[in-house]
Amino acid sequence: AQKVTQAQTEISVVEKEDVTLDCVYETRDTTYYLFWYKQPPSGELVFLIRRNSFDEQNEISGRYSWNFQKSTSSFNFTITASQVVDSAVYFCALRQVNDYKLSFGAGTTVTVRA
Amino acid sequence: GAVVSQHPSWVICKSGTSVKIECRSLDFQATTMFWYRQFPKQSLMLMATSNEGSKATYEQGVEKDKFLINHASLTLSTLTVTSAHPEDSSFYICSVLSSGSPDTQYFGPGTRLTVL
Numbered sequence: 349a350q351k352v353t354q355a356q357t358e359i360s361v362v363e364k365e366d367v368t369l370d371c372v373y374e375t376r377d378t379t380y381y382l383f384w385y386k387q388p389p390s391g392e393l394v395f396l397i398r399r400n401s402f403d404e405q406n407e408i409s410g411r412y413s414w415n416f417q418k419s420t421s422s423f424n425f426t427i428t429a430s431q432v433v434d435s436a437v438y439f440c441a442l443r444q445v446n447d448y449k450l451s452f453g454a455g456t457t458v459t460v461r462a
Numbered sequence: 463g464a465v466v467s468q469h470p471s472w473v474i475c476k477s478g479t480s481v482k483i484e485c486r487s488l489d490f491q492a493t494t495m496f497w498y499r500q501f502p503k504q505s506l507m508l509m510a511t512s513n514e515g516s517k518a519t520y521e522q523g524v525e526k527d528k529f530l531i532n533h534a535s536l537t538l539s540t541l542t543v544t545s546a547h548p549e550d551s552s553f554y555i556c557s558v559l560s561s562g563s564p565d566t567q568y569f570g571p572g573t574r575l576t577v578l
Contacts, residue, residue: 383566385569390571391553391555391571391572391574392569392570392571392572393506393555393557393569394569395566395567395568395569398566439505439506448494448496448511448559448567449496449508449511450496450506450508450567452505452506452507453505454504454505455504455505
C-alpha cells in the first residue's frame with residue numbers, strides 16, 4: 349500500500365518569504381517515483397518535478413528546490429522568495445515504477461500575500 | 463502550450479441526465495489516460511484507467527455502469543456520467559501518459575460538473 353502525507357493544510361506567507369512544503373510517503377517498493385504538482389486557482393495541474401527513488405540528489409530550478417531524503421521518506425519542496433503567483437494548492441504524489449497510477453497527498457494550500 | 467484539453471470546462475445539468483466529458487491529447491498519442499475526481503478542497507482520487515481499444519479499469523468503489531469510459535482513439539477518451547445526481551457534482555480531471563516520457567502524467571484543465 350502507498351500513502352502520501354502532506355501534514356500542512358494551509359500556509360500563508362508574505363511576498364519574498366521562503367516557504368517549505370512537507371511531504372512524507374510510505375511505500376513497500378524499493379524503487380518508485382515522487383512528484384510535485386501545482387494547482388493554481390484555474391484548476392489545471394502543472395507538473396513541477398519527478399524524482400526517482402534511486403536518485404537522492406537535491407534539485408534546484410529557479411526559485412524552486414526539492415530535498416529528497418530516502419532515510420526519512422520525505423520529499424520536501426521549498427519556494428524561495430515567494431511571489432503572489434505562487435499562490436496555489438501543491439500536491440505531492442507517489443507511484444510505483446511498474447504502475448502508472450498516482451497516489452496523491454491531500455495538498456497544501458499556499459497563499460502569498462503582497 | 464496545452465498538452466491535454468478537456469471539453470466542456472464546466473457544465474450544469476439537471477438530476478437524472480447524462481453528461482459526456484471529453485479528454486484530448488494534443489501533442490502525442492496516448493494509449494493510456496486516467497480519470498480523476500476532485501471534491502472541493504480535497505485531493506485527486508483516481509476513478510479509472512482508460513486504455514485505448516480495451517475496457518477501462520475502474521478503481522474500487524467506482525461504479526463502472528455509472529461512469530462510462532470510452533477510449534476510442536489514441537487521442538480521445540470520454541467519460542460519461544450517467545443519470546447524474548447532485549452528489550456527482552465535482553471537478554473531473556483527465557491525465558495523459560506521454561508516449562515519449564511515460565513516467566510523467568500531463569493533466570487536463572478539468573471539467574466542473576454541477577448537478578442540480
